[in-house]
Amino acid sequence: MKVIDTHIHYGTDPNIAAHTCCPNLITARPDSVIDFLDSQNASHGVLFPHDRVMSPPWDADYDKANTQVGEAASIYPDRIAGLARINPTFGAEHTRNLIDKYVAEWGCRGLKLVAGYDFYRPNDLSVVGPMLDKCREHDLTVLFHSGDASRDLPYLQAQAAKAYPDVRFVLAHIGMHSFLWEAIIACQEYPNITADMSQAFPFDIKTFVANVGAERLTYGSDAPYQSTAIEQLKLREIGLTDSELEMVFRTNAQRIWRFEADETPRKAG
Numbered sequence: 205m206k207v208i209d210t211h212i213h214y215g216t217d218p219n220i221a222a223h224t225c226c227p228n229l230i231t232a233r234p235d236s237v238i239d240f241l242d243s244q245n246a247s248h249g250v251l252f253p254h255d256r257v258m259s260p261p262w263d264a265d266y267d268k269a270n271t272q273v274g275e276a277a278s279i280y281p282d283r284i285a286g287l288a289r290i291n292p293t294f295g296a297e298h299t300r301n302l303i304d305k306y307v308a309e310w311g312c313r314g315l316k317l318v319a320g321y322d323f324y325r326p327n328d329l330s331v332v333g334p335m336l337d338k339c340r341e342h343d344l345t346v347l348f349h350s351g352d353a354s355r356d357l358p359y360l361q362a363q364a365a366k367a368y369p370d371v372r373f374v375l376a377h378i379g380m381h382s383f384l385w386e387a388i389i390a391c392q393e394y395p396n397i398t399a400d401m402s403q404a405f406p407f408d409i410k411t412f413v414a415n416v417g418a419e420r421l422t423y424g425s426d427a428p429y430q431s432t433a434i435e436q437l438k439l440r441e442i443g444l445t446d447s448e449l450e451m452v453f454r455t456n457a458q459r460i461w462r463f464e465a466d467e468t469p470r471k472a473g
């Protein structure tokens with residue numbers, strides 16, 4: 205079975221890429237994304253910029269980094285879903301304009317948000333409302349970095365999901381260990397929240413599946429920071445059934461990230 209990797213950072217300088225876990229994922233080289241997907245038996249990937257503005261901070265609204273993602277998604281639309289890294293503190297009008305532009309120009313499929321780096325609260329609807337309105341309008345999925353900073357806690361993010369029940373939200377890293385149970389409770393309370401398991405401990409992944417269900421989890425590598433082989437092995441080592449593995453590695457991502465579903469094989473006769 206081909207997998208779908210739902211957590212990939214794009215835009216690594218070639219000199220730095222050699223020192224990461226995924227050296228074949230290089231800035232301004234869309235073909236390197238395809239090599240990266242093939243190297244881990246992935247049919248599709250969800251691609252977005254790195255979480256932080258690069259230093260010196262010339263790309264504070266992430267527009268250059270997003271445009272590079274858009275270039276890769278435009279060249280390989282059958283394999284890559286591109287997301288925009290958005291900092292909503294630039295104001296409602298700037299945020300709306302950026303999202304409209306990305307949707308029109310390269311078919312942006314969702315937003316990657318890291319409230320801790322951009323200094324806002326995910327439950328502050330005066331800040332996040334304008335971009336979540338756009339997600340509703342364009343059928344975009346929201347991926348929150350989740351778990352390891354006071355502004356990135358799952359239950360703050362759940363308040364955005366509560367206010368926008370028709371928008372899909374994903375909590376990356378299942379709350380990053382310390383906030384595993386906050387992520388589990390957020391998913392239990394709000395059906396429009398799912399999680400990706402990148403960087404999560406095997407026991408935490410197993411606990412999430414037991415208490416929320418395999419249909420609410422996707423595989424993500426967090427490349428180039430983590431090893432694709434190890435992130436995949438975590439899922440194969442915790443006793444999931446074949447049908448649970450198929451959901452986590454593939455079919456849930458098709459639903460959450462709007463990849464076309466596989467054709468059902470027709471029975472002979």
Ligand SMILES: [Zn+2]
Nearest residue numbers: 211213376426
């Ligand atoms: Zn990440």
